[in-house]
Amino acid sequence: AQTVTQSQPEMSVQEAETVTLSCTYDTSESDYYLFWYKQPPSRQMILVIRQEAYKQQNATENRFSVNFQKAAKSFSLKISDSQLGDAAMYFCAYKPPRQTGANNLFFGTGTRLTVIP
């Protein structure tokens, strides 16, 4: 079974500062997909960023970027210039390659991010 580990149950960051959330995963596959989702107090899951394992370049979406270390099976999320609206639960998720026939996501247990004004 796939496992996704988020070792930081809670993190905090000062507004306008930078924070990094950690994620590691376990897989024997070489071609897969990784995601970070945000779940604010409304509990709606929002896709933040995605990374294809075959791409060496780290994905970036505005203030959000990832550090994808394939050999280490690590996928951390960096939030720059943190804003109050970034406060939420953040989930790391893994999707197996298409040829396995598995389309579902495997989620970590989440990291609760608090932004301090």
Place this chain on the structure above:
Amino acid sequence: DGGITQSPKYLFRKEGQNVTLSCEQNLNHDAMYWYRQDPGQGLRLIYYSQIVNDFQKGDIAEGYSVSREKKESFPLTVTSAQKNPTAFYLCASSPDTSKGSYEQYFGPGTRLTVT
């Protein structure tokens, strides 16, 4: 507006009663999913469906049932056999993955409380 709707937002039931959670999407997505979220455990897959009239069990399917009679709809029934049904339930959908799009889009969720 395109999106995924789940109803109701909050649902209360007595123990021993079956209850059906609604999930509708107008994104023309082929695949749909049901997840359960408990505190400290992240999301766990209950059932998923890649096409109409076909669905597969996820990791925690016991005590649940689904149907997929229409592309837009994927209702989840929580039966009396589910031993601990109180949880937050999230429905998701994704486009045809053979065309290369793999992210899932989520509905707002239903909070089910069984007493």
